[in-house]
Amino acid sequence: MSAAKRLVLKDDLTIYHALDQKHMLIDSLAGTPSLELDLSQVTEIDTAGLQLLILVKREAARHGKELAIVAHSPAVRQTLDFCNLATYFGDPVLITAHEQG
Amino acid sequence: MDELTSVFIQEGREQLQAMENGLLDLEQDPDNHDNINGIFRAAHTIKGASGVIECHYIENFMHRVENVLDRLRNGEIHVSGDLTGLLLRCCDQLGRLMDVLEAGDPEPSAEVQAAGESLQIELNTYTAHAAPVAGGAIVEVETDAAGDVHSSGGGVVNTDSWHISVRFGLHMLRGGMDPLSFIRFLGSLGEIIALETVPDVMPPAAEMDPESCYLGFEIRLQTRSSKADIERVFDFCRDDCELRILPPNSKLHEYLKLIHDLPEDDMRLGEILVRAGALTQAELDEGLRAQLQVRLPGAEGAAESTPIGEILVDKKVVHKEVVEAAVHKQTQLSEKKAVEARLIRVQADKLDQLIDLVGELVIAGASANLLAQRSGQSELVESTSILSRLVENIRDSALQLRMVQIGETFTRFNRVVRDVSKELGKEIDLIITGADTELDKSVVEKIGDPLMHLVRNCMDHGIEPAAVREARGKSRRGTVELNAYHDSGSIVIEVVDDGGGLPRDKILQKAIDKGMVQPTQTLTDQEIINLIWEPGFSTADQVTNLSGRGVGMDVVRRNIQNLRGSCEVNSTEGEGSKFTIRLPLTLAIIDGFLVGVGKAAYVIPLDMVVECIELKSNTADRDFLNLRGEVLPFVRLRELFEIDGEQPARENIVVVQHAGQKAGIVVDQLMGEFQTVIKPLGTIFRHLRGIGGSTILGSGDVALILDVQSLIHRKTRQEERSMHANSALPRSTQAN
Numbered sequence: 001m002s003a004a005k006r007l008v009l010k011d012d013l014t015i016y017h018a019l020d021q022k023h024m025l026i027d028s029l030a031g032t033p034s035l036e037l038d039l040s041q042v043t044e045i046d047t048a049g050l051q052l053l054i055l056v057k058r059e060a061a062r063h064g065k066e067l068a069i070v071a072h073s074p075a076v077r078q079t080l081d082f083c084n085l086a087t088y089f090g091d092p093v094l095i096t097a098h099e100q101g
Numbered sequence: 102m103d104e105l106t107s108v109f110i111q112e113g114r115e116q117l118q119a120m121e122n123g124l125l126d127l128e129q130d131p132d133n134h135d136n137i138n139g140i141f142r143a144a145h146t147i148k149g150a151s152g153v154i155e156c157h158y159i160e161n162f163m164h165r166v167e168n169v170l171d172r173l174r175n176g177e178i179h180v181s182g183d184l185t186g187l188l189l190r191c192c193d194q195l196g197r198l199m200d201v202l203e204a205g206d207p208e209p210s211a212e213v214q215a216a217g218e219s220l221q222i223e224l225n226t227y228t229a230h231a232a233p234v235a236g237g238a239i240v241e242v243e244t245d246a247a248g249d250v251h252s253s254g255g256g257v258v259n260t261d262s263w264h265i266s267v268r269f270g271l272h273m274l275r276g277g278m279d280p281l282s283f284i285r286f287l288g289s290l291g292e293i294i295a296l297e298t299v300p301d302v303m304p305p306a307a308e309m310d311p312e313s314c315y316l317g318f319e320i321r322l323q324t325r326s327s328k329a330d331i332e333r334v335f336d337f338c339r340d341d342c343e344l345r346i347l348p349p350n351s352k353l354h355e356y357l358k359l360i361h362d363l364p365e366d367d368m369r370l371g372e373i374l375v376r377a378g379a380l381t382q383a384e385l386d387e388g389l390r391a392q393l394q395v396r397l398p399g400a401e402g403a404a405e406s407t408p409i410g411e412i413l414v415d416k417k418v419v420h421k422e423v424v425e426a427a428v429h430k431q432t433q434l435s436e437k438k439a440v441e442a443r444l445i446r447v448q449a450d451k452l453d454q455l456i457d458l459v460g461e462l463v464i465a466g467a468s469a470n471l472l473a474q475r476s477g478q479s480e481l482v483e484s485t486s487i488l489s490r491l492v493e494n495i496r497d498s499a500l501q502l503r504m505v506q507i508g509e510t511f512t513r514f515n516r517v518v519r520d521v522s523k524e525l526g527k528e529i530d531l532i533i534t535g536a537d538t539e540l541d542k543s544v545v546e547k548i549g550d551p552l553m554h555l556v557r558n559c560m561d562h563g564i565e566p567a568a569v570r571e572a573r574g575k576s577r578r579g580t581v582e583l584n585a586y587h588d589s590g591s592i593v594i595e596v597v598d599d600g601g602g603l604p605r606d607k608i609l610q611k612a613i614d615k616g617m618v619q620p621t622q623t624l625t626d627q628e629i630i631n632l633i634w635e636p637g638f639s640t641a642d643q644v645t646n647l648s649g650r651g652v653g654m655d656v657v658r659r660n661i662q663n664l665r666g667s668c669e670v671n672s673t674e675g676e677g678s679k680f681t682i683r684l685p686l687t688l689a690i691i692d693g694f695l696v697g698v699g700k701a702a703y704v705i706p707l708d709m710v711v712e713c714i715e716l717k718s719n720t721a722d723r724d725f726l727n728l729r730g731e732v733l734p735f736v737r738l739r740e741l742f743e744i745d746g747e748q749p750a751r752e753n754i755v756v757v758q759h760a761g762q763k764a765g766i767v768v769d770q771l772m773g774e775f776q777t778v779i780k781p782l783g784t785i786f787r788h789l790r791g792i793g794g795s796t797i798l799g800s801g802d803v804a805l806i807l808d809v810q811s812l813i814h815r816k817t818r819q820e821e822r823s824m825h826a827n828s829a830l831p832r833s834t835q836a837n
Contacts, residue, residue: 046282047314050316051300054316079281082296
């Protein structure tokens with residue numbers, strides 16, 4: 001999928017950045033049929049961040065677009081696992097031997 | 102290391118032990134389903150707990166192990182020798198990972214990681230969705246997490262869990278609270294069996310305010326906590342969330358009410374509950390149909406007040422016996438939990454501190470006793486004697502706290518024997534007796550390594566290969582026995598094998614080669630056998646990775662001697678050998694017998710004292726006497742320790758016994774029983790023979806504790822030497 005646009009989130013997915021991130025995510029999604037999220041630098045994710053991810057995923061599905069999380073940080077992976085949402089997002093989760101923290 | 106982690110390590114190791122024992126049993130009895138469930142539970146608990154302390158490398162690893170165990174539990178794969186071997190190696194790996202955590206390293210070393218990865222690849226061959234392996238990294242596609250809930254009538258439900266349904270209010274986040282942290286905290290009450298996130302009320306993107314909270318959760322929680330405890334978790338946000346809690350074994354209609362009350366669509370919620378394992382699809386369909394009937398007037402039937410189980414029985418979905426069995430199992434489980442609850446975990450150093458204090462109390466009590474006796478006030482004497490009796494009781498119960506059964510140490514060897522016998526290609530059984538024998542915790546901790554050496558030695562050198570055994574007219578299977586029992590104030594641990602015994606000639610030859618003994622020297626069989634305790638001695642023809650490097654036995658002996666114990670070996674060639682370890686029951690406080698020589702006082706452990714007799718003056722130049730027809734050698738403390746002063750007119754002999762040997766100790770005065778708090782001697786006195794420690798008397802004086810064992814040893818050695826020197830003349834020289 002060459003048209004895929006990749007968005008690298010640099011800030012933590014927390015309530016403090018939620019407002020900015022919502023605009024950024026929704027705007028990014030609007031401009032592409034397929035959005036890839038790189039969350040490998042997200043060291044913290046809270047409920048606000050989690051529901052943002054759900055929102056974007058749902059929004060993408062509603063418009064027939066694709067959203068893929070291509071890289072999980074341990075925090076993100078753990079939270080998605082905990083909330084039993086890994087299946088909902090359906091992204092392959094990479095567990096490397098080095099990624100332990 | 103924080104407290105949570107240390108608790109995890111401690112409990113994790115217990116679970117690991119349970120898992121390992123279960124796997125060993127599984128090998129013997131592959132069809133025992135309860136056992137498989139037990140193993141799974143142990144693995145699952147470790148995984149869950151490692152998640153709580155956020156130790157991901159353990160969590161990830163246990164996830165793989167659990168996947169395999171799950172398939173085993175569901176009967177999708179079957180027990181085989183390879184599988185149990187693999188799982189046991191996984192246990193070892195888990196042990197190593199826990200070591201890493203305990204050491205406080207951020208992540209395991211490359212070596213440990215590599216071992217983990219190769220195990221994971223092996224594990225993957227047992228899972229259906231074998232993950233593709235690319236460049237050392239393992240990609241895993243999460244399959245449906247609720248895969249074991251089927252839509253058939255007999256689907257898997259966990260009715261014995263609490264059902265918690267929570268919808269957080271819009272203003273939660275703005276209030277500075279993070280709903281996820283409440284849910285995470287909920288996990289500390291018990292185990293979250295299933296969790297479903299419900300984001301359905303979230304409006305479309307345009308209207309969605311990222312600082313409002315739209316999430317809800319459906320949670321199945323297995324816990325012993327009460328409803329109030331669960332509610333307390335949500336105390337901080339009580340006003341800002343909708344909380345519904347259904348107790349375990351709730352009735353079907355209560356779930357239906359829950360579905361009905363919540364804002365989401367009935368069918369959608371029903372599906373969520375099915376996924377969480379609260380209901381099966383069949384129950385849901387049934388229930389929704391029943392609900393329709395309820396709405397019709399007059400049709401309020403049995404469904405209203407019957408638990409799910411009964412509905413199912415009525416409708417012939419499950420057999421009554423199955424339900425009863427499940428109920429029975431639940432009661433059993435809660436009984437077991439009740440037993441666990443009677444135990445309290447205490448930090449070992451707190452216990453040590455208590456023992457120290459009791460030690461001081463004993464000394465102070467002795468001093469008060471002495472003063473009371475000097476004062477001559479009979480009332481004071483009486484009250485101090487009551488006090489000292491109580492102190493004695495406190496001492497005994499305090500020491501009892503430190504006593505643990507040796508069984509746990511012994512059962513570890515099941516695994517060792519299994520592994521080593523496979524490795525060596527020998528058939529060896531382990532027989533354990535006296536596992537309930539108690540001894541001091543600090544002794545138990547230190548005895549593991551020496552025992553390991555001995556058991557491995559027995560298997561490696563002692564037991565012959567099956568073919569050789571058959572040729573010698575023995576059964577193919579060799580046995581190694583571990584025995585423990587109490588014997589006059591000490592604990593005896595025996596390691597017995599029915600193998601070839603120690604090769605006398607080979608040992609002698611080796612000793613001559615190494616220059617330990619002269620070829621002309623004549624040695625008794627026992628003396629030759631005792632050569633194995635010398636440093637650098639090994640008779641193994643080839644060095645195996647088990648033993649044979651010649652660093653074994655002298656280390657074993659030194660470790661045991663450090664515990665104030667002794668070890669000896671008996672062996673008959675062709676029939677087997679027996680290693681006997683003798684250890685004091687406790688290391689801290691003993692009942693002592695106080696004796697005096699000149700101005701100094703000495704303590705002899707009371708357990709070893711047999712009797713006291715007067716020393717007749719006609720033995721002046723001999724070091725033995727005739728005690729009712731037996732020869733009793735004795736030592737004169739006055740000469741041994743070169744104590745100055747006038748020899749009193751009357752001397753006494755304290756007859757002591759150790760390891761079946763009797764000897765006498767000649768002293769001036771007998772001063773009676775004395776509670777002795779053992780204080781170690783400084784390191785400069787470490788090589789002092791005949792003294793085991795010191796103690797403080799009531800008067801404040803220091804008394805030395807005699808090391809009876811080494812005194813006896815020294816005496817018998819001396820006798821033997823003089824016997825040889827005098828060509829076995831029945832006369833011994835004075836102590837020199």
